[in-house]
Amino acid sequence: MRMAELVFHTGPMDSGKSTLALQMDHAQSAHDRQGVRYAMHDRSGGARITSRIGLSVEAVEVADALDLYQDVVSRLSRGGRIDYLICDEAQFYRSEQIDQLARVVDDLDIDVYCFGILADFRTELFPGSKRLVELADRVVEPPVAPLCWCGRPATHNARIVDGQMVREGDQVGVGDVGGGTEIHYEVLCRRHHRQGITGETSRATLSEQTLPFDGSES
Ligand SMILES: Nc1ncnc2c1ncn2[C@@H]1O[C@H](COP(=O)(O)OP(=O)(O)O)[C@@H](O)[C@H]1O
Numbered sequence: 001m002r003m004a005e006l007v008f009h010t011g012p013m014d015s016g017k018s019t020l021a022l023q024m025d026h027a028q029s030a031h032d033r034q035g036v037r038y039a040m041h042d043r044s045g046g047a048r049i050t051s052r053i054g055l056s057v058e059a060v061e062v063a064d065a066l067d068l069y070q071d072v073v074s075r076l077s078r079g080g081r082i083d084y085l086i087c088d089e090a091q092f093y094r095s096e097q098i099d100q101l102a103r104v105v106d107d108l109d110i111d112v113y114c115f116g117i118l119a120d121f122r123t124e125l126f127p128g129s130k131r132l133v134e135l136a137d138r139v140v141e142p143p144v145a146p147l148c149w150c151g152r153p154a155t156h157n158a159r160i161v162d163g164q165m166v167r168e169g170d171q172v173g174v175g176d177v178g179g180g181t182e183i184h185y186e187v188l189c190r191r192h193h194r195q196g197i198t199g200e201t202s203r204a205t206l207s208e209q210t211l212p213f214d215g216s217e218s
């Protein structure tokens with residue numbers, strides 16, 4: 001007999017996690033399986049799961065105080081059927097909430113699919129992700145890895161504030177990849193994350209090196 005499982009889909013920002021979350025929800029519900037979607041601090045600012053390819057659906061916002069096990073039990077006791085949970089931005093969940101999800105799998109036999117980044121801009125694990133790695137039946141990487149500006153697979157998330165890559169600050173800072181806002185993120189390979197060389201820095205350095213003259217010549 002198939003047992004329910006706790007699965008953690010993890011990869012850097014922009015690796016297709018929310019897209020996969022929505023695809024899995026769609027695939028499951030197409031076969032009359034009933035699910036509940038949870039999200040926390042979605043970039044849209046609402047209680048939603050939002051993918052950069054344009055899909056977005058409503059979700060239940062996970063407040064810090066929410067007991068996920070009790071929430072599922074109370075939905076079931078109101079007569080609902082639940083076969084699976086989709087939990088996006090799971091890095092932000094408290095580690096106790098991940099324990100509650102493991103209990104949903106074990107005691108209620110409900111599949112739980114979590115999606116989130118592993119580490120923050122300082123390369124430190126988020127508490128929710130750490131607990132997921134400790135408890136999940138499976139940890140899965142999305143099939144399409146984003147690339148660093150150098151062409152290597154991007155594995156690390158850099159936070160850019162006013163154009164500068166930073167290594168200090170609050171762990172939580174909701175934002176998107178790409179420029180245009182005061183705080184944004186860029187995915188880099190480990191080497192360039194360690195060296196602090198972003199795409200913008202590399203272009204500036206390259207153009208300085210390739211200037212045909214230093215301006216003193218006429
Ligand atoms: N215009 C586009 N056409 C095709 N793919 C896109 C487009 N814009 C973004 N993507 C892809 O969407 C993915 C990001 O999806 P998303 O689910 O938002 O990522 P994550 O949740 O991991 O941050 C990336 O793999 C990116 O290549």
Ligand SMILES: Cc1cn([C@H]2C[C@H](O)[C@@H](COP(=O)(O)O)O2)c(=O)[nH]c1=O
Pocket residue numbers: 012013014017018041042043116117119120121122157158159171172173174175176185
């Ligand atoms: C690295 C890093 C990211 N965040 C935020 C930024 C985004 O709102 C989410 C990640 O979303 P995605 O769907 O994976 O793109 O996390 C943060 O708060 N702190 C960080 O260090």
